[in-house]
Amino acid sequence: MTSSQGYFNDRREAGRKLADALAVLALADPIILALPRGGVPVGYEVAKQLKAPLDILMVRKIGAPGHEEYGIGALVDGASPQVVIDEATARLVGATPEYIQGEVKRQLAEIERRRAAFGSGLAIPYAGRTVVVVDDGIATGGTVKAALKALRKSGAGRIVLAVPVAPRSALIDLEPWCDRIICLSSPEPFYAVGAHYADFGQTSDTEVVDLLAKAQESSEAGAK
Template identity: 50%
Template sequence: MFDNREEAGRRLAEKVAAADPENPVVLALPRGGVPVAIPVAQALGAPLDLAFVRKIGMPGNPELAAGAVVDGQAREVVFNEDLLRQTGLTHADFTAQVEQKLTEIEARRTAYLGDRQPQKIAGRTAIVVDDGIATGATVRAVLQALRKRGPLEVWLAVPVGPQEAIWQMRGMTDRLVFLEAPRDFRAVGAHYKQFDQVEDDEVMRLLRAAWDSEDKR
């Protein structure tokens, strides 16, 4: 059980730093991943960036992930091909939703980053950080998209996730760092004493402070 995201981030940072990643860059998944990722980046003396991802929901069941849209130096749309085969749906059935998600991502990118340029990933250890994983669908999409940007290695660092999802993530990463992986997982928030939604203005405040500190290093 974690007090809050910041405390989880500090504990996670110790474990990531002990693994000694080479030439790291930390990529937070907004919004909840930002307060977790900041202590990780600070512990490593690494630059902090964001990985924007939005879930693509199944028609009639938006909570079931058919895939995800990932935006970075190159936009990627990753689908759950097994699920599409089972349902008889095609990529074309999601065109409107994909465009909507890209619009949402662009608005969030502008709000959070302004004209700040994304960090280069090629030849670096890209460390993806979130406040936890449930099914892992969106994180899986981010990992797949990052591979295409030529990183030295791709790591995933999360405080908590279900045992099965954590096991699946091992095959998609060069290193997986986690603190808790319970069998009786219910929800990410159940493992935090305080798990309020992180609002946009809080994300922007945290990022400005982190980047000001980064620029002074």
């Protein structure tokens, strides 16, 4: 785990600083997976500097019956979508296998819709490869943990979690699920991710589409 105190002007600057920290690892043929939407500007800068392909990794919460805001698991997209279920919690709230199957189907449809909206219709296969998961920051770590668990199940070779800012408690909780964590700032006490950015405005769908297209063009040009 790498961490120090820091402050960022915006997500793009944070991405460039994160890329500098990742460059010294000399990762072999990495894939950058950004959590949309806020993780995409960060991931774009990382992918550009590391000359790596960029894709999005969407995590959809599977909620309890009648209480969708109460998560019992998550669906994580990719070349082979993975379902992560807290079995004890699912039993406690009465989520039957049939209910979970229906929710997975519904969330898969939503992921496909969002991928189409973002212009990213093909998830990059990453079995056996080094995967760098990027977000603009971590608060509790629940979404990121679901993503890391799913990547383990999917057969990713090496998993690196890279974020500009996160509380140390969340990083400790996530350590078992990845091979390396790069975090630029772990302030204590930790209040909110946005407090560490001068500009933390919402990332728009248009910006996500634009950055994914630019990353794809750069990756295709580099492959020629």
